[in-house]
């Protein structure tokens with residue numbers, strides 16, 4: 134007998150038939166003797182619909198936005214609990230505040246501070262399935278908060294951590310984590326497992342199969358996490374907290390069109406420039422992702438100028454451009470240019486640590502496809518490039534092929550014998 138936290142996403146609870154099917158699926162786990170806590174999202178498209186209603190009215194007050202958006206999940210917990218009852222399973226539903234799931238007060242992107250799971254434990258002790266609304270919590274002022282889009286994943290992982298569950302299972306419309314989004318590359322392959330570190334990179338670089346905070350939480354509290362299909366049986370993908378000695382060089386390709394590029398042209402090249410340009414951006418709470426600055430062309434000249442480029446989230450583009458134009462004119466820079474049709478493509482793999490030529494292979498592939506690279510950034514386990522958005526699919530497919538991601542994984546040769554195997 135195990136304690137399992139299961140999460141069903143929007144497309145899995147999109148119709149009453151699907152909700153009924155999930156109720157029967159959960160009954161299967163109960164019949165085997167498992168204790169089950171279920172977290173559900175709103176019915177597919179519902180959160181967008183609610184957001185659309187708010188856009189029509191205008192004046193999106195943060196507190197009221199959360200009051201509004203959190204209603205989607207309240208519908209599904211009630212329907213699923215009724216479905217369970219119809220299937221002969223004793224169950225009970227909870228909104229976030231009823232648990233309670235305590236958060237900070239950052240409406241729209243709240244972080245979970247603590248969970249008081251006593252209530253849930255009592256219900257489990259009575260032999261009930263507990264159904265909890267994802268994506269929501271309550272702040273100190275007892276106002277409803279939401280955790281950011283995709284936040285039901287984080288609710289599930291946080292509950293699993295709090296209840297010390299044996300596994301947290303994220304059921305969705307794909308049967309696991311793939312080498313890249315299977316909707317874009319039909320040849321994408323399901324991974325048996327992916328390291329927590331890689332999953333964190335994939336999620337933060339654009340793979341929306343798991344919310345970033347859910348992965349962070351799982352890593353911090355050692356929650357065994359698995360992504361599986363709601364509709365087909367199968368092992369899914371395990372997010373593994375341990376690294377094997379032999380990991381593939383590249384595990385996956387993440388991409389996003391959510392960013393925009395800003396360039397200040399003709400900036401005087403002298404100390405303090407980066408601070409003058411980015412200081413106001415930081416003060417306005419706008420996150421900067423990639424930054425590119427070159428030394429000026431002619432260092433011997435008295436007055437030399439350079440270009441300064443960075444990326445921000447697309448939703449912050451207009452605000453960032455306004456701030457930058459002001460800073461740029463104060464500095465005497467020539468011009469501020471912006472581009473909102475860019476895409477970021479990232480190769481992710483812990484095996485990269487011991488392989489030097491990954492970047493070269495990546496750049497060769499893009500050059501063969503005639504795709505211009507606008508920016509590059511690297512860490513130990515990822516290489517990201519910015520390209521024109523219209524080449525995104527071509528780039529991802531070509532890179533998927535170059536790194537043989539549709540075949541069985543390439544292994545890193547283990548140059549070092551693990552300590553455990555040394556004499």
Ligand code: ADP
Nearest residue numbers: 142143144305306310311313314316340341342
């Ligand atoms: P849910 O509504 O169940 O939370 P999401 O739409 O948030 O589902 O996440 C599942 C989707 O994530 C898939 O349909 C797929 O298109 C997308 N996705 C992006 N990258 C990947 C990846 N590497 N592996 C699997 N799915 C991915």
Ligand code: ASP
Nearest residue numbers: 174180268282283284285
């Ligand atoms: N319903 C919310 C959303 O659409 C939360 C979630 O599904 O995880 O983002």
Ligand code: MG
Nearest residue numbers: 142283341342
């Ligand atoms: Mg999701």
